[in-house]
Amino acid sequence: xxxxxxxxxxxxxxxxxxxxxxxxxxxxxxxxxxxxxxxxxxxxxxxxxxxxxxxxxxxxxxxxxxxxxxxxxxxxxxxxxxxxxxxxxxxxxxxxxxxxxxxxxxxxxxxxxxxxxxxxxxxxxxxxxxxxxxxxxxxxxxxxxxxxxxxxxxxxxxxxxxxxxxxxxxxxxxxxxxxxxxxxxxxxxxxxxxxxxxxxxxxxxxxxxxxxxxxxxxxxxxxxxxxxxxxxxxxxxxxxxxxxxxxxxxxxxxxxxxx
Amino acid sequence: xxxxxxxxxxxxxxxxxxxxxxxxxxxxxxxxxxxxxxxxxxxxxxxxxxxxxxxxxxxxxxxxxxxxxxxxxxxxxxx
Numbered sequence: 653x654x655x656x657x658x659x660x661x662x663x664x665x666x667x668x669x670x671x672x673x674x675x676x677x678x679x680x681x682x683x684x685x686x687x688x689x690x691x692x693x694x695x696x697x698x699x700x701x702x703x704x705x706x707x708x709x710x711x712x713x714x715x716x717x718x719x720x721x722x723x724x725x726x727x728x729x730x731x732x733x734x735x736x737x738x739x740x741x742x743x744x745x746x747x748x749x750x751x752x753x754x755x756x757x758x759x760x761x762x763x764x765x766x767x768x769x770x771x772x773x774x775x776x777x778x779x780x781x782x783x784x785x786x787x788x789x790x791x792x793x794x795x796x797x798x799x800x801x802x803x804x805x806x807x808x809x810x811x812x813x814x815x816x817x818x819x820x821x822x823x824x825x826x827x828x829x830x831x832x833x834x835x836x837x838x839x840x841x842x843x844x845x846x847x848x849x850x851x852x853x854x855x856x857x858x859x860x861x862x863x864x865x866x867x868x869x870x871x872x873x874x875x876x877x878x879x880x881x882x883x884x885x886x887x888x889x890x891x892x893x894x895x896x897x898x899x900x901x902x903x904x905x906x907x908x909x910x911x
Numbered sequence: 912x913x914x915x916x917x918x919x920x921x922x923x924x925x926x927x928x929x930x931x932x933x934x935x936x937x938x939x940x941x942x943x944x945x946x947x948x949x950x951x952x953x954x955x956x957x958x959x960x961x962x963x964x965x966x967x968x969x970x971x972x973x974x975x976x977x978x979x980x981x982x983x984x985x986x987x988x989x990x
Binding site: 661 | 961966
């Protein structure tokens with residue numbers, strides 16, 4: 653008998669699929685790790701297949717790969733102009749990983765349950781902190797101590813400069829927080845809403861019998877389909893926003909103080 | 912002692928969505944206004960529109976996260 657959970661938060665439980673304890677550390681392979689591996693395998697496999705025999709006039713799969721790459725390269729070129737060219741692989745990796753991780757959470761019946769890795773703060777927080785630290789390292793490497801100019805916007809009168817610097821420092825430190833929280837909260841909220849509305853259908857059918865089934869089919873089902881479509885859109889949108897913000901922060905690192 | 916104050920607090924945290932709603936409406940309204948005046952330049956700014964929408968929406972969703980924290984892991988109460 654299939655045991656299903658009826659509360660909306662059960663889908664986020666991290667389950668150990670393969671126990672592995674090394675000394676004091678718990679290095680078990682969890683379903684979160686499984687979906688990350690699935691995502692990476694999908695990206696690498698898709699691009700390997702699509703670009704196996706490249707033609708000048710691309711076929712369907714090669715077209716898709718080119719559109720994907722061109723989209724990310726377009727973002728970097730828009731925000732960073734020519735200085736951003738070395739960083740296109742980085743932004744491409746960030747965008748692709750987040751996008752595929754979000755989308756994999758929308759596919760039901762995958763092995764291990766439909767699990768969204770980016771719906772955990774641990775994962776999104778790591779991505780955000782990584783981006784933040786990378787920006788600092790690149791800024792200090794390229795500009796030395798002139799990187800501190802990022803806190804001193806140009807064209808500010810001297811009498812409020814100290815106040816503006818304080819505000820800029822706090823706003824700079826809140827970047828990893830907002831980056832990670834935005835992705836996490838969007839994924840978490842979307843999936844909770846999906847499960848709550850999906851839970852209405854069995855509740856209606858069990859509670860009201862035939863009339864309940866009719867109400868469920870006419871009212872709840874279209875709503876559920878629309879919310880699922882919205883969630884797919886949000887999956888793509890959040891990856892796009894993360895990538896664009898990474899580009900904007902990179903711009904700060906490459907040209908500090910140019911507000 | 913267990914009281915339901917954390918649920919009331921969670922409900923209050925949802926007031927944050929009012930601000931987010933106003934912000935998102937402002938952004939899209941301004942975009943539509945400008946797009947009707949200058950339709951040929953509207954397509955170029957679509958990326959900025961989506962970016963501004965997502966950043967504004969995030970602030971409303973931060974309120975949702977506070978509400979979820981208050982429901983599922985309320986600090987201070989035995990719960």
